[in-house]
Amino acid sequence: MPNNFCRCRKIVPIFMQSKPANERVNSTGFSPFAWLCAAGVLIFGSSSAIAVKSMGMMDPVPARPGGSPVVFDHTYMTSLFLFVGEACSLILYGVYRVITCTRSKKTVTKTTSFLEPLSIKQLDKKPFKPCPHAFLFLVPTLFDLGATVMLNFSIFFVVVSVQQTISNFVVVFVALFSLICWRDYRQQFDLPHGIGLLVIAGGIAAASSVSIVYGDSIGTSRNAVLGVVLGFGGTIFAALCFIFEELFLRRIHVPGMIGVGIEGLWGIGFCACLIAIMNFVPDPSRSGSPDTGRSTMLESAVEWAYQVSIQPIQILFIVIYAFSTLLFNVSGMEVTRRISSATRATFNSCRAMIVWLASLAIGWEHWSIPGSIIMIIGYVLIVVGTLIFNNVFRIVPYCKKTNISRYGCWMGRSRTTERKLKEEAPFLPSEGGSSSNCNSSTPNDPLVTLEC
Numbered sequence: 001m002p003n004n005f006c007r008c009r010k011i012v013p014i015f016m017q018s019k020p021a022n023e024r025v026n027s028t029g030f031s032p033f034a035w036l037c038a039a040g041v042l043i044f045g046s047s048s049a050i051a052v053k054s055m056g057m058m059d060p061v062p063a064r065p066g067g068s069p070v071v072f073d074h075t076y077m078t079s080l081f082l083f084v085g086e087a088c089s090l091i092l093y094g095v096y097r098v099i100t101c102t103r104s105k106k107t108v109t110k111t112t113s114f115l116e117p118l119s120i121k122q123l124d125k126k127p128f129k130p131c132p133h134a135f136l137f138l139v140p141t142l143f144d145l146g147a148t149v150m151l152n153f154s155i156f157f158v159v160v161s162v163q164q165t166i167s168n169f170v171v172v173f174v175a176l177f178s179l180i181c182w183r184d185y186r187q188q189f190d191l192p193h194g195i196g197l198l199v200i201a202g203g204i205a206a207a208s209s210v211s212i213v214y215g216d217s218i219g220t221s222r223n224a225v226l227g228v229v230l231g232f233g234g235t236i237f238a239a240l241c242f243i244f245e246e247l248f249l250r251r252i253h254v255p256g257m258i259g260v261g262i263e264g265l266w267g268i269g270f271c272a273c274l275i276a277i278m279n280f281v282p283d284p285s286r287s288g289s290p291d292t293g294r295s296t297m298l299e300s301a302v303e304w305a306y307q308v309s310i311q312p313i314q315i316l317f318i319v320i321y322a323f324s325t326l327l328f329n330v331s332g333m334e335v336t337r338r339i340s341s342a343t344r345a346t347f348n349s350c351r352a353m354i355v356w357l358a359s360l361a362i363g364w365e366h367w368s369i370p371g372s373i374i375m376i377i378g379y380v381l382i383v384v385g386t387l388i389f390n391n392v393f394r395i396v397p398y399c400k401k402t403n404i405s406r407y408g409c410w411m412g413r414s415r416t417t418e419r420k421l422k423e424e425a426p427f428l429p430s431e432g433g434s435s436s437n438c439n440s441s442t443p444n445d446p447l448v449t450l451e452c
Helices: 032-057 075-103 130-157 160-167 170-181 183-188 191-217 224-249 256-278 301-310 313-338 341-349 351-362 371-389 401-407 415-424
Strands: 007-010 427-429 435-437 448-451
Touching (some): 075 256, 130 160, 130 224, 130 256, 160 191, 160 224, 160 351, 160 371, 170 183, 170 191, 183 401, 224 341, 256 313, 301 313, 313 341, 341 371
């Protein structure tokens, strides 16, 4: 290209980077299927948390024949069924492919399957191969395992809505890690995203402080401080899991169900080894204490089986937990693949309000003043911040030209500003010899910026 022309480089915004080319999008830049996946993150994430809390809220039952009743507390066994649920996504994917191939004699292509859409950037992605790409999911699985164990411990020590609120700090950590790791995220990050994150962080801080400050006025917490610390630790691990998932999904083309299923298989292997070890590791909090009717080890698979056998409703909660985890992770990975891990985390932050309302209805938490009022304020801030971050509430102006040309500067698309940007852009020869506007965009082409 002659030196008197600027070099034109296509940059796909973070909110469009995995959008299928044949999908319709609205003013937020999300396709209808992406919104459906976001709703799945909210609904099934909430049901999985409620199922885990329900296991520990049942009436105490003996853990051994002739023993005294004890609370159902088997964090490692519970975590195992999370990965069992994830692994079941491979079965669902296989059933889907069989049904699809049966209905059509033609081979299912990436453009005809909603599970395998051809996105804007997937022309640069490598096709998925079980070996060696399955080993890439080993790293996020380890972080997912650490996050699951710590968050399940946290949900045992603190009221469930507060634990969910604390875990929502994942959106802040994911955004920070994304700014460090992804160049296109830094280019697309603008004032509304920063303001949205600050509002979300303020809401999370307000809601999570209630358990420590007001204690049992809102519900029963076994150890609020320990629950908060474990919640923050699990949140950091969850953020790293999201980041590594996006790292690999940017490089390989893999349907969400396959990715979740592979993580589930790795998780089952790790959990099985961990449980075998924990059956012989003494629990420091129980060692030296009088007989409480349960093992002094960190985990006991035998006691878990005995308690489940005499309290069959636990099986129902386990099935709900595994099924909810399956759909939650598939929806979340599709949001990561189609949009970004930061967007996934912002939607995930809103589920704390759903869990809190369910806890009030069930009776796990109590309405109190001012504790409940502060929690409502916190949840409102979380929802508002999420809507600002994802361009639903356009109450904060964009500052970068690429964002203004796509969304408008303030409260909707600014046609005057968009026309001005197009008029200022030089016309460059295309690959075929014709001229094109570097700042123009079509439904199937990403936004374009200039580098001189």
